[in-house]
Amino acid sequence: MNKRSLQFLETLVNTPSPSGHESRGLRVWMDYAGQYADETYSDAYGNCVAVLNKGGGPRLMLAGHADEIGMTVNFIDDDGYVYVRRLGGTNPAITKAQRVTIHSRKGPVKGVVGSVAPHLMRTETGAPKVPKIHEVFVDIGAGSRKAAEKLIRVGDPITLNDQFELLRGDLAVARAFDNRVGTWAVAETLRLLQSGKAKLNAEVCAVANTMEEVGLFGARQIAYSLHPDIALVMDVTHATDYPTVDKRQHGDIKVGQGPTVTHGNCNHPEV
Structure with missing residues (x-):
């Protein structure tokens, strides 16, 4: 991977884009993808499109969803503690003791998720209670609800503070690979097509769509408005090459062995 592409990926995954609040991350995506497109635009849902070889045919849509899971402020108690609700499929068990950012109208507000000591959380069987x-x-x-409400309000989105890091070689970890890495792949495909020597016949529409984690809303809207002849969707899946995962149930998927391609089910047989 070239340095510019890696820097784009790092910036993209580090930019908070919780479902329904994707505008910051989409600006990063559009600035990059727009360099390799004939035309760019966004719609009322926030979906962003970069078009290469406009007017060609067939129309190919390459799409990835731009949002990430998170939480939202649901309730503030009298002591100023902030209670949350899911924004997408957040697992409560992994949030304990995590540092977070609440994205308010007045700017980012730092916080930490409460983690009660295990010996105060034992159930009758002696097992720790899962929150x-x-x-x-x-x-x-x-120190109080009044003080908290000067900083945040109910409905403000919350993201974890984990950042992009290279572990070793080309193996990386990040908070929002699901699915910022899909939008990165779409933009990189556009770059490679634009810089390639082969003449394109197809019109290629690279799409970063919104609100997938809460109901596929952006993808539904953009599919109807673009009306592509073919759509290829980039998203993450689960690797199974680590302890405790049953490959008999979930298949044999290895990190670093290339993309996973789905067959059957919702996929058109001609594609």
Whole structure:
């Protein structure tokens, strides 16, 4: 991977884009993809499109969703603690003791998810209690509801503070690979097609769509408005090459062995 593409990926995944609040990440995507497109635009849902070889045929849509899972402010108690609800498929168990950012109208507000000591969380059987999402609370350092409400409000989105890091070689970790890496792949495909020597016949529409994690809303809208002849969708899947995962149930998928291609089910047999 060239340095510019790697820097684009790092910036993209580090830019918070929770479902319904994707504009910051989409600006990063559009600035990059637009360099390799004949035309760019966005729609009322926030979906962003970069078109190469406009007017060609057939029309090929390459799409990835731009949003990430997170949480939202649901309730602020009298002591200023912030209770949350899911934004997409967030797992409450992994949020404990995590540092987070609440994205308010007045700017980012830092906080930490409460993590009660294990010996205070034992059940009758002696096992630690797994928190439910409505039990997860965030401490933003406010001593009262009034103080907290000067900084945030109900409905503000929350993201974890994990950042992009290279572990070793080309193996990386990040908060929002699901699915910023899909929008990255779409933009990189556009770059390679634009710089390639082969003449394109097809019109290629690279799309970064919104609100996938909460109901596929952006993808539904853009598919109807673009009306592509063919659509290829880039998203993440689960690797199974690590302990405790049953390959008999989930298949044999290895990190670093290339993309996974789905067959059957919702996929058109001609594609």
